[in-house]
Amino acid sequence: MTLPEAPKAVGNYVTVKRAGNLIYTAGHIPIDKKTKFTGKVPSEISVEEAYKAATLCADLTLATLSSEYKLETLTPINVVGFVNSDPSFTDHASVLNGFTDKLAETFNEKATRSAVGVASLPLNVSVEVQSIFMIND
Amino acid sequence: MTLPEAPKAVGNYVTVKRAGNLIYTAGHIPIDKKTKFTGKVPSEISVEEAYKAATLCADLTLATLSSEYKLETLTPINVVGFVNSDPSFTDHASVLNGFTDKLAETFNEKATRSAVGVASLPLNVSVEVQSIFMIND
């Protein structure tokens, strides 16, 4: 698996933190050196593109985790996905599957998930995802 | 206590997951075989009806927990409630009390809670609630 470069925090926080056997990752947004997914779903960006945005959030989350931990020691526990959406949007599951498909494929295990549509996101990105993992080391 | 049937995940995730002594439940939405609460609070659904929606979220969360754990081994720790709301809505507490009243009644103990109003929710439901419990087994 080829991962992008681990993202830096955009503000006064860290991107990953351990508490006992839990690993928290900050909200990850779909921006890397080559790509940036912005706009509201579905009026400004399609569900299909927003799925790709969520996949990039997952790749960046994995990059963050890889920078400090071995992925094979981790189990995904919880995912909260925020979709930058129009008020009438209803298909959050199809967007967030981009994140949890990647997680399920990587860890061969599924997490719990919440998916909601928010009024706005930092830098106008289309999706932001925070996760929690358990470590067994 | 009569509980509804435990809901299935609508997407690539699981509805409940254990990490050490913590039990995470996915965002639960107010849809069962008989009922579906949809629309924005308060323009499309009243606070009173949204309270009932939150109660159904709690019943479904309890059903999910019951499918894997004995409720008497659990303590509610944290609740995050997302209300599908108009931008002018201010009474999130009265909606989310539908969830936490049920929890307090069931476990005789209260959790921490966050209550926010979101721009949209999956399937246009009126509320979605994610929770964390501690298990003592």
Added chain:
Amino acid sequence: MTLPEAPKAVGNYVTVKRAGNLIYTAGHIPIDKKTKFTGKVPSEISVEEAYKAATLCADLTLATLSSEYKLETLTPINVVGFVNSDPSFTDHASVLNGFTDKLAETFNEKATRSAVGVASLPLNVSVEVQSIFMIND
């Protein structure tokens, strides 16, 4: 450090709860005896004022924690910040830094963070922040 009075829960929940070595705080809002920060960012309240609102959320969270624990036994782990925003808002980081600057200054350590813009918040406050700490006692 002088802290405000610890806030009371506005609804059927508690403001702080321990689960093992984790301490969860409820969503804290920027209202104390003297001050109340309300309105949407940036049309009704500026980013600078909303930063102060987030700082007050931090002060109140520290007051809540202090009422039950010694702050020097705690490490900040995770922060989820909800900004009451216009749909076009993009500078959530500058608002939430008000919360995490205070945390970093108090604990000399940074947490993970998610920052999102929501459609509405209880009592029309401008920001709401939930956090998780680890305790070492």
